[in-house]
Amino acid sequence: MAVTERPRILSTVSEPGPAGGTVKFRFGLEDGAAVETVAVPMFGGTYTACVSSQVGCARLCAFCETGTAGLSRNLAAAEIVGQVEAAAEALGIRFRNVVFMGMGEPLDNPEGVFGALEVLRDPRGLSYAQERITVCTAGHVEGIRRLGALGLRRLNLSVSLAAARDELRDRLMPINRIWPLADLAAALEAYPRRRNFAFGVNYCLIPGLNDLPEDLDAVAAFTVRIGRSLVNVIPYNPGRHPIGRTPSEPEIEAFLAGLAARGVFVRRRIEKGRSLMAACGQLGGGSAGNPGKSESPTAPESPVEPPLASQAS
Numbered sequence: 456m457a458v459t460e461r462p463r464i465l466s467t468v469s470e471p472g473p474a475g476g477t478v479k480f481r482f483g484l485e486d487g488a489a490v491e492t493v494a495v496p497m498f499g500g501t502y503t504a505c506v507s508s509q510v511g512c513a514r515l516c517a518f519c520e521t522g523t524a525g526l527s528r529n530l531a532a533a534e535i536v537g538q539v540e541a542a543a544e545a546l547g548i549r550f551r552n553v554v555f556m557g558m559g560e561p562l563d564n565p566e567g568v569f570g571a572l573e574v575l576r577d578p579r580g581l582s583y584a585q586e587r588i589t590v591c592t593a594g595h596v597e598g599i600r601r602l603g604a605l606g607l608r609r610l611n612l613s614v615s616l617a618a619a620r621d622e623l624r625d626r627l628m629p630i631n632r633i634w635p636l637a638d639l640a641a642a643l644e645a646y647p648r649r650r651n652f653a654f655g656v657n658y659c660l661i662p663g664l665n666d667l668p669e670d671l672d673a674v675a676a677f678t679v680r681i682g683r684s685l686v687n688v689i690p691y692n693p694g695r696h697p698i699g700r701t702p703s704e705p706e707i708e709a710f711l712a713g714l715a716a717r718g719v720f721v722r723r724r725i726e727k728g729r730s731l732m733a734a735c736g737q738l739g740g741g742s743a744g745n746p747g748k749s750e751s752p753t754a755p756e757s758p759v760e761p762p763l764a765s766q767a768s
């Protein structure tokens with residue numbers, strides 16, 4: 456599909472937080488589809504753009520709202536880059552980082568995502584250094600190999616894990632039935648890395664499901680196998696189809712401590728945008744009906760106020 460229009464803002468919602476406000480944009484596309492993009496505040500007054508790469512998603516991860524309605528279509532490179540441009544313009548900022556962690560499995564859309572990476576990096580485009588860009592995959596082994604073959608050794612790569620035992624990961628992330636953990640670990644081991652590179656390993660923590668002692672052991676073994684990595688523990692955000700509950704603070708602390716005791720570099724991802732359905736695993740879940748279809752276009756809330764904490768710092 457030839458794209459001639461930049462994504463237009465259908466609606467925005469924002470939520471204050473300690474580092475500034477999280478802003479979720481709902482963008483309408485030329486064919487009437489809609490995607491969501493989140494401006495995530497970072498300490499220091501900067502923002503990260505969390506962009507979508509697909510309308511919906513085919514991967515059906517059990518903890519994720521995006522996949523519940525399936526995949527409508529891939530986004531074109533221009534529609535991905537357009538999210539960054541339009542959100543930055545609305546906020547009056549330049550994003551410091553761009554992460555492919557919105558709607559969709561980025562490596563299911565290599566044409567759009569690899570094209571967007573080119574434009575994002577090009578000095579005549581948005582001129583982002585590779586280090587400022589992160590591709591996050593659910594474990595698309597073939598895509599990891601193709602991404603590695605691009606030779607972008609300074610690009611960041613993270614993987615959603617959610618479980619490091621095949622029998623559990625098969626249930627939580629069906630992509631594991633295609634590429635089980637051994638295949639994923641082998642692809643990550645072979646991924647060309649710069650010095651000091653560390654994989655991001657995102658772990659959506661669901662109490663009673665993937666926080667057992669055997670899970671701690673399995674995550675530790677997985678990280679030993681893939682090499683330098685940082686595990687981001689993300690407390691589960693129940694959406695419209697909950698498969699569990701949000702972990703309590705003691706449960707989160709116990710899991711973090713359990714991993715640290717096993718020699719794993721681990722940190723807790725601060726939840727941002729939960730009330731907006733803008734947190735991890737919640738995009739595409741904030742509106743009724745098919746998340747791939749837009750509402751009637753409405754006038755954008757213009758201008759979108761940059762959050763106060765951002766302005767002050």
Ligand code: SF4
Nearest residue numbers: 512515516519522559
């Ligand atoms: S977590 Fe990512 S890959 Fe899995 S269903 Fe959601 S958007 Fe798709």
